[in-house]
Amino acid sequence: xxxxxxxxxxxxxxxxxxxxxxxxxxxxxxxxxxxxxxxxxxxxxxxxxxxxxxxxxxxxxxxxxxxxxxxxxxxxxxxxxxxxxxxxxxxxxxxxxxxxxxxxxxxxxxxxxxxxxxxxxxxxxxxxxxxxxxxxxxxxxxxxxxxxxxxxxxxxxxxxxxxxxxxxxxxxxxxxxxxxxxxxxxxxxxxxxxxxxxxxxxxxxxxxxxxxxxxxxxxxxxxxxxxxxxxxxxxxxxxxxxxxxxxxxxxxxxxxxxxxxxxxxxxxxxxxxxxxxxxxxxxxxxxxxxxxxxxxxxxxxxxxxxxxxxxxxxxxxxxxxxxxxxxxxxx
Numbered sequence: 001x002x003x004x005x006x007x008x009x010x011x012x013x014x015x016x017x018x019x020x021x022x023x024x025x026x027x028x029x030x031x032x033x034x035x036x037x038x039x040x041x042x043x044x045x046x047x048x049x050x051x052x053x054x055x056x057x058x059x060x061x062x063x064x065x066x067x068x069x070x071x072x073x074x075x076x077x078x079x080x081x082x083x084x085x086x087x088x089x090x091x092x093x094x095x096x097x098x099x100x101x102x103x104x105x106x107x108x109x110x111x112x113x114x115x116x117x118x119x120x121x122x123x124x125x126x127x128x129x130x131x132x133x134x135x136x137x138x139x140x141x142x143x144x145x146x147x148x149x150x151x152x153x154x155x156x157x158x159x160x161x162x163x164x165x166x167x168x169x170x171x172x173x174x175x176x177x178x179x180x181x182x183x184x185x186x187x188x189x190x191x192x193x194x195x196x197x198x199x200x201x202x203x204x205x206x207x208x209x210x211x212x213x214x215x216x217x218x219x220x221x222x223x224x225x226x227x228x229x230x231x232x233x234x235x236x237x238x239x240x241x242x243x244x245x246x247x248x249x250x251x252x253x254x255x256x257x258x259x260x261x262x263x264x265x266x267x268x269x270x271x272x273x274x275x276x277x278x279x280x281x282x283x284x285x286x287x288x289x290x291x292x293x294x295x296x297x298x299x300x301x302x303x304x305x306x307x308x309x310x311x312x313x314x315x316x317x318x319x320x321x322x323x324x325x326x327x328x329x330x331x
Contacts, residue, residue: 023103024320025068029077029093031086032294035110035309036076042313048073052089060089062096069101074145074316079113079132080270080293087113087132091139098140106319107141108312110292111240111268115150133157145315147292147308148239148267163325165315167267167290170306172202172331174288175235175265184208184232184259188250196237199265202331206232210250230258236284240268244275248282255283263288269295269303279303 027048028036040047049065075097077090090107097105117128133154136144143161155162175183183205187196193209200207208227234254236247241264251262262283269289271279276299279287289295290308298305311328318325 023068023071024316025066025071025073026316027064027073027075027093027097029075029086029089031078031080031089032076032110032291034294035078035291035307035312038291038307038309039076039108039313039316042310043317050093052093060085060092062089062092064096064100068097070103072104072106072320073097073102074106074108076108076110076312078109078111078293080111080268083113087135091135094136094139094141104142105140106143106145106316107136108316109144109146110308110312111270112146112149112154115154118151118154129154130157143319145312145319147312150239163315163319165308165311165325165328166198167292167306167308167311168199168202169328169331170290170308170311171265171267171288172199174304174306175203175263178286179233179235179263182231182233182260184227184229184234186210186227186229186234186236186250186254188236188238188246192238195239199235199237203235205235208234210253225253225257229254231260234259234262236262236264238264238266240270241266241287242270242272242275244271244278244282247284247287248278251283261285265289268293269305271295271297271299271303 025048026036026040026045027050030052037047051063051065053061075093077086079087094105114128114132120127137158137160144158145163147165148167149164155164183203185196185200185205186208187193188210196207208229211224236250241247247264254262264284264287266287266289270293276297279299279302287303290306292308295303295305314328315325
């Protein structure tokens, strides 16, 4: 047999490349499996098969039940409700994927927990938002996909790419259809002016700002209003709410200043029992939020939950295809 006859046929590179491009997986932690399933459905993919269990002492165990070698995988896990458990679960899922030879690991974090601890505002305190970024990076994440960070500078805490989306492309169309015109967007505190300004521009509405004074971790007092709200439909905007102290206090002030109606638009509704009680007894007619975090109680219809699954699925599609996600900012 001569050397020429020993040559093997060249592989079909188009077939190989198509198989590689098909290796896209969406996996979910336990924090918000419903959102991850909806995202996978939007991508025409089955939700990835992963086993997440607890040892008797509470330790977390993760095992991927599919071959993810050389795959582009996306792990959906908001750091919410029980943030310590969900963060640890995310880190273990990233580590397991890295050790299973995934080609690229994207941590999809619709809500980035610990984001409020983004600076040293008093002596001898941590910058926990930076610590969380370090943990995610060291665990092996290749990039992060997140939504409506409490402080945009948190993107700079990462040494890996961060795609930062906004819920406004989902929330603004609903507000336009639901409330029409004669609107004023209100920032419930001075720190939220940038968000309120963005909503004001998108809605072609007025802008007002409430000044607040924090009494303790769960209580807030709104004292001054800058802007005209008399006879207007007001929309309070914020990135998140837990005890609802800020938005309820601001809503009371707005009604005292002659507002016609008050609504709230909040990207992440992490409302606890105190928050639900406050909302039900407040002047807020409806709180508009997203399913970036699970919302278990709609407070007798006072909470309207909009889905961001399609928005996040589009971002995954663009990242997987090497395309820009900036078009997803458009309303």
